[in-house]
Amino acid sequence: MNIDLLKRLCETPGVPGHEHRVRDLIAREAADLFDTIETDVMGSLVCTRKGEGENPERIVLACHMDEIGFLVSHVSDKGFVHVSPVGGFDPRNLFSRRVLVCTDEGDYRGIMMAEGKPVHISAPEDRKKVPEPTDFFIDLGLGAAAKDKVRVGDFVVMDEPLVEMGERIVSKALDNRIACWLGLEIVRKLLADGRSHKCQLTVAFTVQEEVGLRGARTVAYDLKPHIGIGIDTTLACDTPGVPERDKTTELGAGFGLHMKDNSFIADGALVREFEAVAKEEGIASQRTILAGGGMDGASLQQAASGARAIGIVVGTRYIHTVCEMIDRRDLLAARDVLAAFLSRH
Structure with a gap:
């Protein structure tokens, strides 16, 4: 696992409207992974790998760069x-x-x-x-x-460093630098495994998600995806003082299939397809519904003429604090299922 990349992403400062340092880091890492890399007017970094044929299926992954x-x-x-x-x-x-x-x-x-x-x-x-x-x-x-x-x-x-605690990783800004990490490492996984994809794959490293899903909206209007995948953290309230029914996800139980929050409801067919891919590949997963909040998948789903959309998330304890905690096995599960899904499109 490329922990050095995750550390650099988490420790690079970038709040809504000021994501330029994170964008520059990602642009350097992405240079050899994509066919085109562009920065849109709002500041989102739009990285695309060409598809096959004249009108390939357009799949957009939204990975927001900003931290609170x-x-x-x-x-x-x-x-x-x-x-x-x-x-x-x-x-x-x-x-x-x-x-x-x-x-x-x-x-x-x-x-x-x-x-x-x-x-x-x-x-x-x-x-x-x-x-x-x-x-x-x-x-x-x-x-x-x-x-x-x-x-x-x-x-x-x-101002806090990333630390490793056994299988757990603790840092400020895991929300949502884990998605930035995934946006790069998914492509590296595809290349390392010798897998190809027929779709036009765009990884959009978006701005201003934390203040209203703003960057993803302009990206979606521009690209008009057929499938939109929001990649983000979600709650892992598997801790003392929280009722069992409110835990949302459990650390170490796999990546999350994000089905609903205040901003969108996931496409049912995509949920079933991801679950089938995960089962076939032996990747642990858990369904998730968040009582509040929102994520970039909603903007991909609702902009322009709309898109089929889903969220792929990583459960995170103590979210929106300096000690956000994830389980590296959940992060790798998200990477692996996304790579497997894309290789089928």
């Missing part, structure tokens, strides 16, 4: 940086975090803290309050000099 983060909204005279979230945060996970403030001139490490009194001088009722994400600020340790280095609109990500 913040944009700088204000820098005080004392150099404290205030932020506006881009993506969904649970503020309980933001206390005392190390962050990276990314500017055009360079990056600065900082500490994210909540406004208010520290523990030694706060009242018990103060410590029970949960602030909003906009109530947090960043201290760069630069004092007033920060005002000359950081500007409104600069972006902020969590």
Whole structure:
């Protein structure tokens, strides 16, 4: 497994509207894997392998590049940086975090803290309050000099390394750099196994998914796929305190066939086809339905004249935190079933 690639993808900062560093990394990795590589107006990286014949079946895989983060909204005279979230945060996970403030001139490490009194001088009722994400600020340790280095609109990500824990991988931004990894490694798997495909295969590394599935929508209007596959993480709530019926997926039980969320309902025939391919190849799978949320598969399904669509997902514990956790066996299962499916089209 190419863990070095996943590490570089996860540790490269890129929030909605600022995915350029991730895009550049992927473009370098994709150079020898695709026939054409283009960047669209919104910033999505559209990588295509030609199909056979005059009008081949068009299959598009959507792998969003953005991670949740913040944009700088204000820098005080004392150099404290205030932020506006881009993506969904649970503020309980933001206390005392190390962050990276990314500017055009360079990056600065900082500490994210909540406004208010520290523990030694706060009242018990103060410590029970949960602030909003906009109530947090960043201290760069630069004092007033920060005002000359950081500007409104600069972006902020969590600053944590990827670590391996047995079969488990923990990192910030596994949502959705696992999909970026899959978009590249699926093609490498096809080539390594000597498998071909008749379809026109496009892997679209999309922008701004976390704020409304935006990049995938423009890609879908342009390419008009026959089949759209959204690749993403989903919840793995197989942990204490969550009812069994709400676990969504279980780590180590295989890739997820994403059948429904708030944004779309998967094509039934595609669900059955993926299950048949997985059974034939001996690949573990699990069906998944997510009570909320959305994913790029919805944009592929609903744009222009529409497409048959499904989601292929990897269960992730502690999602939208700095310690997202996946099982590498589930990630490899997603790679293998996608490669096998594509080799049949």
